[in-house]
Amino acid sequence: MFRTARTRATAALLAAVTAVAPVVASPAEAATTDYCGNQCHDILPPGENGNATLAEILANKLFGTKPAHASDQLGPYAALPNDYRSITDATIDEYFNSSAFGVPPDQLQSTIRPRSDVSIVRDKATGVPHVYGTTRSGTEFGAGYAAAQDRLWLMDLFRHVGRGQLTSFAGGAEGNRELEQTFWAAAPYTEQDLQSQVDRIAASGAAGSQALADITAYLDGLNTYIRQAKAGRYFPGEYVLTGHVDAITNAGTIQPFVATDLIAIAGVVGALFGTGGGGEVQSALVKQAAQAKYGPALGEQVWQSFREQNDPEATLTLHDGQSFPYAASPANPEGVALPDPASVRPQQEVYDPTGSAASAAPASADVAVPPALAPAKGMFDKGVLPGLSGKHGMSNALVVSGRYTDDGHPIAVFGPQTGYFAPQLLMLQELQGPGISARGVSFAGTNFYVQLGRGQDYAWSATSASQDVTDTFALQLCAPDGSAPGPDSTYYLDNGQCVPMEPLEVRNSWQPTVADTTAAGSYRLVVYRTRYGLVQYRATIGGLPVAYAAQRSTYRHEADSIVGFQRFNDPAQMRTAAQFQAAAAQINYTFNWFYVNATETAYYNSGWNPVRPSTVDPNLPVVGEPRYEWRNWDPATNTSDRTGDAEHPQSVNQDYYVSWNNKQARDYTSAAFGEASVHRADLLDTRLSALVASGTPVSRADVVRAMEDAAVTDLRGEEVLPTLLKVIDSAPVTDPAQAAAVAELRTWLSHGAKRVETAPGSKTYADADAIKVMDAWWPLLVQAEFRPGMGEELFTALAGALQINESPSNGQNGPVGGGGSANEAAPHRGSAFQHGWWSYVDKDLRAVLGEPVAGGLAQPYCGGGALAACRTALLTSLAQAAAEPATSVYPTDGTCAAGQQWCADSIVQRPMGGITHDPISWQNRPTYQQVVQFAGGR
Incomplete structure (x- = not known):
């Protein structure tokens, strides 16, 4: 039964694409110059294919089979902890895939032309899409089409997560509720907010206009695949299991994507991986407790010593003595808004829960399950996105200057740690077309550009920097009739005026489905937005009720980074370390960026660092008054003065770089507690510094061994x-x-x-x-x-x-x-x-x-x-x-x-859907990882 269904689905897919254009026998468009010399590799477990038909999902549940390329990168990734001590340059390809451009003729699996100006070629080994466009529009159309082939269900989940509507879409399981609540609290947007970000892209000059044109073509490719897959019945089976499409009649819809969907996805990515700060209330509670224990003077010293904001023993990414002062506590801070003891409580977000939403854990309910679907029952009972809402240690990087390597060219082993999911949040691709030449990964739904990867003669990656771009302001509550405000008042004083908070609200309801048997339920999610950001806590100060609101510099601006990513994909703008740094400076997410080409290594810390008054302590909440606001801050657009590019930690050709979410440079104050004498970055630094100091030329295998030895x-x-x-x-x-x-x-x-x-x-x-x-x-x-x-x-x-x-x-x-x-x-x-x-x-x-x-x-x-x-x-x-x-x-x-x-x-x-995989041995390692050493360059 399953083989027949899968055969029909495959035949339908081929019919759909060949109706547009004939299958091409060979990827003629692949003739792009590649300077890697077989020394570029990468890996992204479990596999590139993240879509599965209903028949494939049922076969996985009944027989353990998996769709092609759903898990073929998991085995090599899992083998490294046991084998790393014996790895050599010659055996790297046993644990990583070649990331060379193009597909050799003997490795060609398929070539399709969904439009006359683009080919999508897939290789036998991994099934990665290699997209070749004769026009830029064709390249982006192909990127969207390939994304839908590999991650359609995942992208649909994320556009709903970004709008706080996951449960209405995928069911009321506890994990789904947790996630939509977490992300709605961090990045709630109205549809107008999302559209405003699209409009701002269009208005940001020639690069912005090009980006919007790229997005438009990308959406065209994505939606073309949706139409064809729906008609041909080879769409992801999760749409049937969650009740969106009928398995028998094919009735139902898969909603087409629009530009604001991509902004909603970008908002989730930004809230997860590209922000920092916002812990000022927790820091205040530590200071308050220390002063209660030791008195004001000694308590201040105790708090500062635990804060460790500029610890002299911390491992630094820039270790040559560079200093980049930012976000340190002033000697005599003004406007500090410490809460009264024991008065802080989180802002309520969930309102009017009914049914399963009113219980601490989801209630179970049986539904009539067709016998053929019985193995899928309960696959989403814990939620389709478990484990995504907590803190995440993100990524690491090891980069060695060519002065110390075996062939005189720099080496990099680096990648992001974005968690482990099936399919992964990231997807691999190669994009080749006018002004675009890159291979690597992107978050599904934003993959119109490669976000982390390599170009013709350069590679780049990032780790989360998490410097402080979020501040907390205390807002005195009020009542519009002048009476004494209650602790949950939704009005606050703004320049002496009692003004309302803006409620950002979504309503969710769900019914049991085949895949999620959680009983029916519903609730409202409400986040209150103020002039100073989103309300996070309620408390009192001096007995008066206040709200603590968090103001993030990148809120309502997640899409502004698009120009920087656009530059990363353009070989003409990435020839040199200086050009790389200029591109990274265009990205407002808080990332540590690393770069290598055949002769240079480089580092740059990106992010919109707001300029604060010199008397304000970024480590503590402050009173919400104009004199404590960011310099030249405009609340209507959430823009302000930002520290200049030269003030961000940066370097070219340091002997080596390591990063594992550690402190960037001396005097560059972290937003987090704990960046001091012992940090996991020490595990990388001790190993890589020893290699560089040994006098023996360093090889790619040496750096991989150093990384993996730290990883276990x-x-x-x-x-x-x-x-x-x-x-x-x-x-x-x-x-x-x-x-x-x-x-x-x-x-x-x-x-x-x-x-x-x-x-x-x-x-x-x-x-x-x-x-x-x-x-x-x-x-x-x-x-x-x-x-x-x-x-x-x-x-x-x-x-x-x-x-x-x-x-x-x-x-x-x-x-x-x-x-x-x-x-x-x-x-x-x-x-x-x-x-x-x-x-x-x-x-x-x-x-x-x-x-x-x-x-x-x-x-x-x-x-x-x-x-x-x-x-x-x-x-x-x-x-x-x-x-x-x-x-x-x-x-x-x-x-x-x-x-x-x-x-x-x-x-x-x-x-994240219907396909599951066996557990693998623990290793503390990036999810996606590159090993690169360019043999030459342009």
Whole structure:
């Protein structure tokens, strides 16, 4: 049955495209000069094909089969943790795909011409679309057509997420509700808001006009495929499973895409990966608790020491002494708006819930399921986009100057960490046409340009920078009739006038479907917009009710970055490092950009950094008054003065660069707590700096090994465990249980503190007992070290600003009353060790040992600063951790049974639709990754 259905679908697809133009026998348009010399590779698991027909989904559920190219990149990606030590330049292609331009004749899988001026060629190995246009419009038409072929369902999900309407589209599952609430709170837009961004593109000069023309052609290609696929019945099967199209009659619609849909998708991407700041209320609570504990003067010092905003021991991407001052606290800040103690509460977003929306967890309900569809029942019960709404450690980069490499040309191993999904949020493509020549990845739905990838003789990538582009303002509430305002008043004082907040509202309702059996429900989502941004919290200051509103510089401007991405794809504008930096400066997202060609390496930090009054502290909320606003800020357009391009961290031809979402440069203040003496970027920096300093020419395989060795290393084990053992070793360990645990940890450390299998496929860790002890110990040792001295209020406040732990399994949520977070409750996502109290533990213990500590904490904590008492606290908590059973360290989570250590860590390609994949071994690595070294250039 399934084979017949799939054959009919394939025949319909071929009929549709050949009706436009005949199939081309060979990709003649592929004759683009490529300077890589077989030294460019990339990978994006699980596979390029992200669409599946209903028959393919059912076959996957019944028999485990998968559509072609749905999972062919997963195996090579998963193999690297076990094999990286033996990798050579000659074997890189066993773990990465060639990213050379074009498709060799013997690798040609298919060629179609959906329009007379474009060909879409796919290769046998990966099925990646190579789009060749004889006109620019044809190239963009092909990009849209190929995107719909590979990611139509995903794009439809995201345009609904961007409008806060996921549940109405895909069902009321708990994960769907969580996501639409998260993104509606971060980036709510009216349709006019979305259209205004489209209009601004059109009005932004020749490049903007070209971008709008590109979008128009892209939409034409996307919608052409939708029409053909609907008529031919080879559209994604999820449309049937969620009730949008009838499986028997084909009745129903797949709505065509319009330009504002792409803006809605861009808004989701910007809210996830391209912003920073906004934690001023949490920072204020830490300061307030510190001052309550220690008094105003010492409390200020304690807060500043935990804030670590310019820590002298932090690993920097720019390590040659460059200074780029930005967003530091002034000596005597003005306008600080600290809340009254215990008065802060989140702004309500969900209103009038009914049915399943009124319950904490989705209610179950049975629906009549046709026997043929029974295997699909419940596939979306937890939501189509689980695990996307928490914090994400994004990406990493390792770049080596040609001065130190084996052939004199720079090497880069870099890529974004965007999570693991099936299909991925990103899609691979090659685009070739007038003014466009690039291969790489883009977020599906915005892939009219390659966003991260390579050109003819250059490559570029990014990591999330997250510098502070979001500020929080306290707005005094009022009542329009002059009476005393209530705590939930929707009016506030603006220049002495009582004005209304603007409610941004969507209404969602859902019914049970075959794919989502969540009972019927509905609710309204409401976010209140003010002159100073979106209301996030309610509180009181001096007993008067206030609203805290967050103002992001890129809000209502996500599409403004389009010109920068356009330049990345134009070889004429990317010949040199200087041109690359000029293009990156056009992007308003907060990213660290990296570039290599055959002779140069470069770095640039992008983002719209607002210019604040010199007396305002960006680390704390301020009063919503004109004198504290961004300089020359226009609330009607949300524009203001921004720091100049030269003020952003940047560099050309540094000996090497590393980035893993760490601090960019000296004096460039991060928006986050925790960028100090221990950071996961240390794992890259120690390895790459040793390669550069060794005197031995560095190869591509050397850099891949450095990256992957860091990817399988436990940061706590490599960077903090030696100091913990120093404290413990200050006296003999006499308790047998404690001694045994110490011995296991010491052996694990001698093996490199790795989390790797005993053998490929064993699903058992080497040093498994020591890893279990460390996982159990970390939250306990943090509590034993800090909680007694801090007191409950400060400990809880600091844990709210910076979670204490982020282990691979994310099963250890920290002590009750502080330290847990939604981020820690999101297992199987790969990325780990970005957020945690690593530096606090390190600095405090070194101080207890009497070692020099630059930028140390303002107060001692472990054992009150006494070595013997500190040692006792550590050993007591270690004994408690060693006694904890694996079933509680690694609780069941829906994928794994309790106690399954390897499984708890494992990476799951979270289903965004009907196709699922087996878990793979944990590795802390970018989702998409390039390995590049250009042999020459133009």
